[in-house]
Amino acid sequence: MDILSLDSSHIWHPFTQAATAAPPIAIRSGLGASLFTADGRELVDLISSWWVTLHGHAEPAIAAAIAQQAQCLEQVIFADFTHEPAARLAARLAGLLPGGLERVFFSDDGSTSVEVALKLAVQYWHNRGQPERRKILAFEGGYHGDTFGAMAAGQGSGFYQPFRTMLFEVGLLPYPATWAGDLDVETKEAASLAALDAWLDRHRPETAALIVEPLVQGAGGMRMCRPVFLQRLAARLRQAGVLVIFDEVMTGFGRTGARFACLKAGVAPDLICLSKGLTGGFLPLSATVCGAEIYDAFLGGGFERAFAHGHSFTANPLGCAAALASLDLLERPETAARIAALEAGHSTRLAALVERSQHLVRPRLCGTIAAVDWAEGGEAGYTAAIGPKLKRFFLERGLLIRPLGPVLYLLPPFCLSEDQLDRAYQAIEEAAATLS
Numbered sequence: 001m002d003i004l005s006l007d008s009s010h011i012w013h014p015f016t017q018a019a020t021a022a023p024p025i026a027i028r029s030g031l032g033a034s035l036f037t038a039d040g041r042e043l044v045d046l047i048s049s050w051w052v053t054l055h056g057h058a059e060p061a062i063a064a065a066i067a068q069q070a071q072c073l074e075q076v077i078f079a080d081f082t083h084e085p086a087a088r089l090a091a092r093l094a095g096l097l098p099g100g101l102e103r104v105f106f107s108d109d110g111s112t113s114v115e116v117a118l119k120l121a122v123q124y125w126h127n128r129g130q131p132e133r134r135k136i137l138a139f140e141g142g143y144h145g146d147t148f149g150a151m152a153a154g155q156g157s158g159f160y161q162p163f164r165t166m167l168f169e170v171g172l173l174p175y176p177a178t179w180a181g182d183l184d185v186e187t188k189e190a191a192s193l194a195a196l197d198a199w200l201d202r203h204r205p206e207t208a209a210l211i212v213e214p215l216v217q218g219a220g221g222m223r224m225c226r227p228v229f230l231q232r233l234a235a236r237l238r239q240a241g242v243l244v245i246f247d248e249v250m251t252g253f254g255r256t257g258a259r260f261a262c263l264k265a266g267v268a269p270d271l272i273c274l275s276k277g278l279t280g281g282f283l284p285l286s287a288t289v290c291g292a293e294i295y296d297a298f299l300g301g302g303f304e305r306a307f308a309h310g311h312s313f314t315a316n317p318l319g320c321a322a323a324l325a326s327l328d329l330l331e332r333p334e335t336a337a338r339i340a341a342l343e344a345g346h347s348t349r350l351a352a353l354v355e356r357s358q359h360l361v362r363p364r365l366c367g368t369i370a371a372v373d374w375a376e377g378g379e380a381g382y383t384a385a386i387g388p389k390l391k392r393f394f395l396e397r398g399l400l401i402r403p404l405g406p407v408l409y410l411l412p413p414f415c416l417s418e419d420q421l422d423r424a425y426q427a428i429e430e431a432a433a434t435l436s
């Protein structure tokens with residue numbers, strides 16, 4: 001069986017221009033931070049395989065939890081029925097999240113968790129007798145997934161040209177992206193908050209919610225903001241009665257150094273979206289979590305007030321079992337120590353990197369996530385020509401690093417060793433010296 005010829009005849013790959021893309025790499029197995037190709041090469045995964053892998057590939061404890069659950073209950077309809085893995089996982093998430101976030105709606109992936117949050121926000125106001133509150137606020141550069149509601153909220157990412165006219169209107173605020181040594185951060189934050197004030201002056205009574213990726217915008221280019229900005233933002237929104245949605249699909253489960261970005265930012269949102277790392281990167285599952293005030297607005301008054309939304313695989317028991325096993329690992333002191341060591345490891349290496357390479361600018365770091373920009377981004381944006389060149393350069397050296405256009409970033413699984421981190425930084429320095 002020739003994987004690549006079957007693939008090239010029948011598979012349509014995501015986010016890929018198939019006419020020009022190199023053939024995909026067939027992966028046979030994974031272990032820890034490494035992936036092994038069908039032809040026997042090792043690749044160190046420095047991006048957690050699209051930001052999902054938390055503790056490592058084929059992590060034995062999670063694999064065992066899934067196998068055990070599969071032999072007991074693989075799936076059951078989640079309307080009229082419940083099961084232990086879902087009940088335990090929901091209670092566990094409520095215990096880890098900031099006060100008040102206690103009611104969990106399960107779905108399948110990041111995009112659906114965002115759809116659920118947006119629909120809950122709009123129907124909350126509808127049920128409270130304020131159906132005119134339906135406008136959504138979001139940020140320039142924000143990304144929230146590829147379904148229609150998520151595309152609308154993520155219009156600032158610039159990915160959705162063919163669908164533009166079909167997306168509902170969203171108020172877009174400038175995002176105060178900052179980095180180490182940025183002297184203009186206060187000015188940028190003030191401009192963002194002024195834009196919010198101007199919006200609220202005109203649209204407050206029609207605004208349902210704001211959605212933001214707290215601390216780090218992922219697909220928009222690992223653009224980071226300060227906790228204090230999120231605090232000021234949330235205070236204004238609270239005063240205006242606008243719901244705050246934190247899309248922590250990427251930032252959740254330790255990536256930012258804290259268990260959730262909201263804890264690091266010191267802001268308790270009204271709704272939070274979780275997915276990528278939820279199952280440790282093993283299975284698709286997501287959760288949208290809210291407080292009692294939102295949940296209660298859906299109670300009583302017949303089915304019309306209920307949330308008429310669900311997915312075939314809502315709260316799949318295998319996914320819930322994987323998530324419980326992943327949380328066990330996340331709560332071990334060794335994992336907290338690894339996360340802290342990764343942040344420290346990034347910190348010294350990143351500073352040395354930008355000092356030695358003028359081609360790398362705007363260094364930034366948030367927990368286990370580190371990023372720099374290629375100075376000659378030129379046309380910039382996701383389609384910048386340097387992106388594919390860099391990707392190839394790293395692959396040839398056995399490293400899975402996949403720039404977002406001119407943005408080079410590392411977002412590794414927590415099990416990455418110091419040695420593997422060294423290899424990544426050395427390769428980036430070498431790339432800056434040879435490709436610029």
Ligand SMILES: *Cc1c(COP(=O)(O)O)cnc(C)c1O
Nearest residue numbers: 109110111143144145218249250
């Ligand atoms: C990846 C991502 C999504 C979409 O998640 P999918 O699982 O790809 O649907 C939504 N929001 C953020 C912040 C993401 O990084």
